[in-house]
């Protein structure tokens with residue numbers, strides 16, 4: 001049984017102010033066991049990793065590598081060597097695009113989708129622009145907010161080097177058909193990169209089950225600290241990829257002339273890593289495992305269903321993406337007719353301390369494809385309660401009156 005009242009007690013950010021926090025797809029709040037780890041590191045340890053030959057530094061290294069193992073276990077990776085720590089999901093995708101450029105012997109197309117976040121479009125765009133070997137192509141999105149499978153199959157050709165798509169769109173909120181998309185790509189000898197930023201916080205992503213080649217996500221969207229991203233890569237691929245950043249830790253030996261790289265994953269982690277964040281992320285994973293991801297998904301699904309239900313009854317509200325179903329993620333994007341999303345978000349904040357997101361959500365090509373200037377987005381997580389969805393619906397009705405929607 002998911003006890004949201006007791007979950008809420010673990011989150012200091014909920015105590016400081018009455019806030020209906022519905023911007024979880026941007027970043028989540030952090031529970032006390034995670035902030036405890038951060039404080040513990042700074043108050044009780046404070047040393048660097050992988051270098052010191054004294055007990056305290058050895059403890060830091062052990063804890064950091066333990067978090068790497070927990071991350072590998074969380075996604076069912078074969079080995080913690082397949083887990084690279086970065087600054088955020090965006091950096092993980094940039095790292096991949098850079099390395100691809102310098103490593104792939106194949107030339108041709110990189111396929112992304114219209115529903116991708118800018119983080120999974122711009123690294124590939126920058127890479128393709130600086131190269132005469134690659135070009136970028138977009139797969140269409142259907143009117144009901146799905147990756148257009150027919151268009152995807154048509155665009156997959158023998159010269160498609162890689163496909164990159166989101167597990168869940170941060171605007172439409174639908175889970176994509178990762179298995180089908182991956183199988184089609186692999187049958188075509190094409191590598192698969194999944195941006196898991198919006199999937200991992202809510203639902204198990206088991207690498208053996210989905211069989212993707214690369215997966216990226218951010219700690220701060222799943223109860224972890226800011227400043228930490230994760231790149232999962234198949235070990236044989238990581239072995240072959242060149243490192244994008246040079247510096248300490250990523251090198252085994254270097255003279256003025258010759259350099260040999262460190263083993264994976266250290267080859268990709270130049271310089272001192274975000275030590276406290278990595279250690280604290282282990283506590284975030286423990287917390288999520290304790291709640292159970294399937295219970296988390298069930299809880300978030302029921303909030304999403306309630307939100308869709310209540311919002312669709314408000315005159316003038318249009319909801320985007322699939323309205324229901326198993327594969328609906330934990331966010332709802334919508335518009336209130338005649339009210340700009342920025343105005344709506346500001347008024348929900350002043351009416352009842354309700355925090356939602358408004359704008360393009362770093363997904364301009366998707367808004368263009370849906371012929372929308374902007375949207376409002378409410379996104380849910382472990383500490384949100386049913387009553388907050390009622391408050392959201394009430395405040396939208398109130399805003400509608402303020403903006404002259406009700407005569």
Ligand SMILES: Cc1ncc(COP(=O)(O)O)c(C=O)c1O
Nearest residue numbers: 088089090117119170195197218
């Ligand atoms: C689908 C998706 N991909 C990537 C990102 C980028 O995450 P970050 O800003 O943590 O790098 C986000 C953030 O909102 C996202 O929603």
